[in-house]
Each structure stands twice: as structure tokens, then as C-alpha cells.
Amino acid sequence: MRLSCDVEMLSRGLASYGMRAKTKPIRSSISIGRRPGASSSKEGLIFLLVCTAKDRNGTKFKLKGNVEQIFGKFVQNGKATIRLKEPAKDICISKADPLQLKNILSVIKLGHLDRNCDLEKIHLTTLNPAKTSQVERLPTKMVVHSRKDYPVTTNFPKTLESLQIMHCKLKKVDSRILELRNLKCLDLSNNNLAKLPDSVGRLNQLAELKLANNQLDRIPLGLLNSSLKHSLQALDLSGNQFKMLPSQLTEFTNLVHLKVNDNQLLCLPWNMGQLTRLKFFWAGNNKLQFLPYSFTRLALEEVDMFGNGFQGSGMFPSTQDEGYFPSFVEIAARAVKKYRLMYTERDLPRILIQYLGLAKWCLCGKPCFQPYAQHCSQFSLHRVAHTVAGLDSAGSTTAPVQGFLCSKDCWQRLQSNPNAVWKCSRR
Incomplete structure (x- = not known):
């Protein structure tokens, strides 16, 4: 079981003295297995091996009773942190395949708890040095x-x-x-x-x-x-x-x-x-x-x-008569746009989705579909x-800039003061 990812090793001992080593994530290969020649019946032989391009033989960390905590909140983003007791280090993992990372964290938990009966069901290979292709940084x-x-x-x-x-x-x-x-x-x-x-x-x-x-x-x-x-x-x-x-x-x-x-x-x-x-x-x-x-x-x-x-x-040519009143469809559509309600093709018929796509916005900032009036000015x-x-x-x-008016009130406001067109409330 092997995982290619970026790894940053942080020493908690330095943090206790208010210090932090200058490190950065390094492309690494993480694997879990047994020492060469070890049998599956022996206890305490499950190790975590971290290999890098500079050290392909890698560093081994015992798992049995040695994992203090696993931080896996962002495992779906390919990120996790393994906190070890001895040595006092945090192994910070990033840029990993989420599924593979989730699987390897599960095996780490079993190794820490010494669940040999469950580990027997998992094919753990002998720990070997990483290949060059497994530790080289992949192209971005x-x-x-x-x-x-x-x-x-x-x-x-x-x-x-x-x-x-x-x-x-x-x-x-x-x-x-x-x-x-x-x-x-x-x-x-x-x-x-x-x-x-x-x-x-x-x-x-x-x-x-x-x-x-x-x-x-x-x-x-x-x-x-x-x-x-x-x-x-x-x-x-x-x-x-x-x-x-x-x-x-x-x-x-x-x-x-x-x-x-x-x-x-x-x-x-x-x-x-x-x-x-x-x-x-x-x-x-x-x-x-x-x-x-x-x-x-x-x-x-x-x-x-x-x-x-x-x-x-x-x-300002008027497009509606004096007795115009919006339909129930328009009133509902205005509410959908005003409150930015989410919808998909599963929620509404295609004809209503097309209707919602025809929304226009009044100078007062409200949506409308059958505008009371419209105007066009140079800008x-x-x-x-x-x-x-x-x-x-x-x-x-x-x-030319074209605008729409949603009601008779907006129409009368614009007629009384056409020079205030660009000062209407913003949406």
C-alpha cells in the first residue's frame, strides 16, 4: 500500500521552545508494511515508511500505540496530518488522491490499535525503497x-x-x-x-x-x-x-x-x-x-x-396601458429573481426557465418581465x-443605454426628473 503525495515534517519539540524549522512540502511516497523477513504473526512490526527523492530508503515510524491523533477534516481535498508520539513529529500530507489517502489512514488506525485480525485481511507488502517515479514531483x-x-x-x-x-x-x-x-x-x-x-x-x-x-x-x-x-x-x-x-x-x-x-x-x-x-x-x-x-x-x-x-x-416610449397589472406568473418570477432562489431543469419546466432568463431590471433595482415602460439615452x-x-x-x-421601468410610479418619477436617471437606487 503506497501513496504519492507532498509531505512536510514538523517537529513539535521545537515548537515548545517557540521555534520552527524552515521546511516546505516535499514530494514523497508513503507506504505501510512490514520489515523485510518479518512474518505476519509477529506483533509490532507494522511501520509507516516515508521516502523522498533524496532518501529513497526512507524513514520508518512504528505504528503500534504510536499515533497520538489523525487530523482528517480535509481528506476530501487530499490533505491530512498524522501526529506521532515518538518521535514527536507531525506528518502533514497534501496533494494526495483523496480515496487513496482515506484508505491509508484507515490502515494506520488499525496498525496503531494493533488490530492484527483486521490487518490480516489487508495485503501489506514488505517495505521497500521507493522508485524514482514514485517520489518525483508530478507536472502541474x-x-x-x-x-x-x-x-x-x-x-x-x-x-x-x-x-x-x-x-x-x-x-x-x-x-x-x-x-x-x-x-x-x-x-x-x-x-x-x-x-x-x-x-x-x-x-x-x-x-x-x-x-x-x-x-x-x-x-x-x-x-x-x-x-x-x-x-x-x-x-x-x-x-x-x-x-x-x-x-x-x-x-x-x-x-x-x-x-x-x-x-x-x-x-x-x-x-x-x-x-x-x-x-x-x-x-x-x-x-x-x-x-x-x-x-x-x-x-x-x-x-x-x-x-x-x-x-x-x-x-421613454410606454409599452403598457394605464390599467396594466402584472400577471401571477410575473409576480412569482419577480420573487424568484429578487430573492435569488435556486432552480434547475428538474424543478421547473423549460418554458419557465426561459421566461426567467428574460428578466429585466428597473431603475429602482427591482426585476420585471413585462416592463411598464422603457427608455434609451446616450451614455x-x-x-x-x-x-x-x-x-x-x-x-x-x-x-445608447436602454433601461426599463417596472411600474407607473417609476415612470412618473422619471418623467418628473429625467436628469436623475443615473442616480436611481442600485441593485
Whole structure:
């Protein structure tokens, strides 16, 4: 039984004197077994062996009655600490396979308790020096730029933190990639991907996702509702076939970089102002006619919207009659958006999910689906960005911004003071 992981040895004796040795995790191999020549009937011969590249023979630690405590709260993250009595050391384990780590901790407990009857059921090998491949540090970065370099007969190293696969004509995401739980950067640009699996959301450490120059036209709901909304900081969807971006994308509030240029976008999500940490936004060469009002709440470093078909402004055309009252469907949908209730395709019919995706946001900050009225005004992008690329060949930096009103009260408030449009309460 052997486990490859990072190990840091901490001496508790130094801590009692207010000192700590300068150590760092070292790639190691941990195994449990018996001394060479020992029989299974003898007692006290179960040892923990820690081998490193500098010491492949390793250091043995007796297990019988020698384990003071095992800290396994983060075993699912491949982390654990084994506290020994003699010597007074803490063996800190990290970057281990969670399943293998859980198994080896179970055997350590049996060895400590001297449960020979249970140990007999486990195949314990004789302790031998580690091989070079077992103690060398596994790669954390991998780049594949052609089909001939794509791993077909071998697996991706589970320690990968950055994976770039380009120009390989991939039509779907390899399921082996979805098992790389340590991935922080995934680049699948310049392939032939037509859709993404929901299981991409299982990569909960992912901070950068680059999907430029593929054939994508939608983001799966499973990904939008995954933990990626908390971890993702950079998203590149440029050079695809998107006509709309889902409103759930604005729940990815840690996004700093967002690229959606060279698509077929007709509009941006109405609640885009939720992306309060967004600093770099590229949406050039699309078919945008106006920007949502919530865009005015952003604080960007750079924005590029060159090559869109922005239209002029209009003066508050009413879209509802005086006796308009929202339907029960709209009232329920407003509550779902207002309180940010979670839902999946198992909870609601697809037609209602599509309806929720059409939510618009009033200047007062409340959601609406059948707005009482709408307005369109010119807005200088310099008010939200430090660096602005010209919108056309003339270098214009002013774009139309469209807003919606949820009620007659908001309509009358805007009519009485049109110059206060940009001072309405923020969502």
C-alpha cells in the first residue's frame, strides 16, 4: 500500500521552545508494511515508511500505540496530518488522491490499535525503497498544440493545475479532463466544440476558462448553477456563435476578465451590473444595438466594443396601458429573481426557465418581465472605464443605454426628473 503525495515534517519539540524549522512540502511516497523477513504473526512490526527523492530508503515510524491523533477534516481535498508520539513529529500530507489517502489512514488506525485480525485481511507488502517515479514531483502544467501530441493511451496527470489543448479539432470535452480536480486554468481554444457538458462545473478550483474560437452557442445550466460562480475569474467565449448570454452568468461575481467579442450577440444581460469585480470587458464585433442600464454601474479598467450596430436614443416610449397589472406568473418570477432562489431543469419546466432568463431590471433595482415602460439615452463609456476603444472608425465612445421601468410610479418619477436617471437606487 503506497501513496504519492507532498509531505512536510514538523517537529513539535521545537515548537515548545517557540521555534520552527524552515521546511516546505516535499514530494514523497508513503507506504505501510512490514520489515523485510518479518512474518505476519509477529506483533509490532507494522511501520509507516516515508521516502523522498533524496532518501529513497526512507524513514520508518512504528505504528503500534504510536499515533497520538489523525487530523482528517480535509481528506476530501487530499490533505491530512498524522501526529506521532515518538518521535514527536507531525506528518502533514497534501496533494494526495483523496480515496487513496482515506484508505491509508484507515490502515494506520488499525496498525496503531494493533488490530492484527483486521490487518490480516489487508495485503501489506514488505517495505521497500521507493522508485524514482514514485517520489518525483508530478507536472502541474501541460500544453498540447497538435493532435499527435494528444494523450490517447495515457491519462492526464491528476496533479495538473493548468491544461492547454489547442488546434486538436476536439468536438467534445474529454471526460478524463473533468476528473482533474486541481485544475485552475483550462484552455480549450481553437477546437470544434459545439457544446459543453454540465459536469464542467465539477472543476471547483477553476479560475480561468478559455473557450475561444469554437462553435458554442449556449452555456449549460448545470455549469451556470455550479460552484464555478464563486471561483471563476476569467472567461473567454470569443469567436463562437452566441446570440445571447444567459442572465445567470452575472452571478459569477468574481469575474475580472470577460471576453465575448466576435460572436453574434444581440444584447447583453440586463443585470450585468452585478459583475462588480469586472475590470476588463471585450464585446467587439457583435450585433449589439444598445447596452443595458445596469452597465452604467460597472467600474472597468478597459472596455472594447468596436464594430457593433449601436442605434440612437429615444424618449421613454410606454409599452403598457394605464390599467396594466402584472400577471401571477410575473409576480412569482419577480420573487424568484429578487430573492435569488435556486432552480434547475428538474424543478421547473423549460418554458419557465426561459421566461426567467428574460428578466429585466428597473431603475429602482427591482426585476420585471413585462416592463411598464422603457427608455434609451446616450451614455459615455468613459464614465465606467479608464481605457475605452472607439466604437467605430470615427472614434466615438458614446453608446445608447436602454433601461426599463417596472411600474407607473417609476415612470412618473422619471418623467418628473429625467436628469436623475443615473442616480436611481442600485441593485
